[in-house]
Amino acid sequence: MGKRLRDPVHGLIVFDEKEPIDMLAWKLIDTPEFQRLRRIRQLGVSEFTFPGAVHSRFAHSIGVFHTARTLVKVLEREMKRNEQEFNNETAQVALAAALLHDLGHGPFSHTFEGVQESRGVKKRHEKWTADIIRNPSGRVRPLLEAHRVGFTEEVAALLEKEDPEDIYHAIVSSSFDADRLDYIRRDKLMTGTGAGGIDFDWLIENVRVAEIEIDAPDEDGSEPRRVQTFCLTAKARPAAEQFLLARYTLHQQVYFHKATRCLEHMISKLLRAVARLASGKKGEIKKSGLSETHPLIRFFAKDGETVENYLALDDALILGAIDAMSQAEDADVAEIATRLRERKLYKTLDLAEFGKDSGTQRNRLRRIREKFGDQIKAETVMLDDKAAIGIYAEIGGDDERMHKKLHIFDGERPVEISRLSKLIEALESKEQFTRFYFSDPAERDAARK
Structure with a gap:
């Protein structure tokens, strides 16, 4: 027997009371740090476009843990096949890291990271996650240390690593890691996106372990x-193509949807305005419509970016403050808050409307920037030119690393899939898109002419 959860993607998820790592996971789920993920949507503002996309990072993280257990069993199978020794303690580190990997996401996830970066604070959610895990005043660290002395640092260090060091890291970060194996299926289900299929059981059956080169040889001639x-056998190639196509389709239709991107820019503008007021003189704070003790104000204030203040932030907190901010004295705060409350989005102009030709788009971009320069500076017109869609596109991450690319066996040698698949090769190059978001529909119409 044990504890059970029902999940729309995985069905019944069982935490076996005879498995120490399962019981640790169950206790970790009950911590305030993990429960906070109930109040952070997996897809941020996508529900404004896809009404069913209300799933949380709480559900996703549990799904990632469940999927990571499947990958651990695959790893046991493959290490036995290769006559290698399986390290259960290292596997437990990967399982705990899989469960806790999203603890450091802020409200509206990558949008919040962008706000912080614009303020000169380049601290990604992975670092926040590690800080939350290590926090001596938190509820996570004591549970990890009770499991095994030093376990906290092992888990936090794994999540901070950018490059893999062993096969256990692949469970948490690779082309076939537990994170994407959950979010692709979950986001596809909850948004109703139909294109691209995922034959999960066949993919898992055909997973193998092999060495790949993760960087080029050094100039001094040393070996890469x-x-x-994790790599896949040749007979799993069609399923691998569909897996990547499903991911590509999600980026194209969901993550980079014009309304979603517009809302993200609007929320970014709102939060930057609040941050400006919070870090200014004391009298400025009132212009935000929020009290001096509001968690957003505390966090954006000087020296306010502590773990405690960060954990007080979530989607629900900000959405719950929309009404108060709509009454703000500051024009930017009041305007955006009112628009969000009433779903009055800025109007989008996608340069793709003028055709695929890059020269035509560059000319149109130049003309619009010249004509609406003052509005762009004032952000009544917002330019979105930082996103591109490709088969390996990844929101908020580095998609160029070789261990993040899918490899298929070509004979005895693993090869990156685009070298074997014309379909994937055709989608590998990134398609840049450029959009403008206009607060005034008349200006959008004028920009079209």
């Missing part, structure tokens, strides 16, 4: 670094 990761 090699690391073990």
Whole structure:
């Protein structure tokens, strides 16, 4: 027997009371740090476009843990096949990291990271996650240390690593890691996106472990670094193509949807305005419509970016403050808050409307920037030119690393899939898109002419 949860993607998820790592996971789920993820949507503002996309990072994280257990079993199988020794303690580190990997996401996830970066604070959610895990005043660290002395640092260090060091890291970060195996299926289900299929059981059956080169040889002639990761057999190639196509489709239709991107820019503008007021003179704070003790004000104030203040932030907190901010004295705060409350989005102009030709789009971009320069500076017209869609596109991450690319066996050698698949090769190059968001529909119409 044990604890059970029902999940729309995985069905019944069982936490076996005979498995120490399962019981640790159950206790971790009950901590305030993990429960906070109930109040952070997996897809941020996508529900404004896809009404069913209300799933949380709480549900996703549990799904990632469940999927990570499946990958651990695959790893046991493959290490036995290769006559290698399986390290259960290292596997437990990966399982705990899989469960806790999203603890550091802020409200509206990558949008909040962008706000912080614009303020000169380049601290990604992975670092926040590690800080939350290590926090001596938190509820996570004591549970990890009770499991095994030093376990906290092992888990936090794994989540901070950018490059893999062994096959266990692939469970948490690779082309076939537990995170994407959950979010692709979950986001596809909850948004109703139909294109692209995922034959999960067949993919898992055909997972193998092999070494790949993760960087180019050094100029001094030394050998490139090699690391073990998950690869797929040749007969799983059609399923692998569909897996990547499903991911591509989600980026195209959901993550980079024009309304979603517009809302993200509007929320970014709102939060930057609040941050400006919070970090200014004391009298400025009142212009935000929020009290001096509001968690957003505390966090954006000087020296306010502590773990405690960060954990007080979530989607629900900000959405719950929309009404108060709509009454703000500051024009930017009041305007955006009112628009969000009433779903009055800025109007989008996508340069793709003028055709695929890059020269035509560049000319149109130049003309619009010249004509609406003052509005762009004032952000009544917002320019979105930082996103591109490709088969390996990844929101908020680095998609160029070799261990993040899918490898298929070509004979005895693992090869990056685009070298074997014309379909994937055709989608590998990134398609840049450029959009403008206009507060005044008449200006959008004028920009079209």
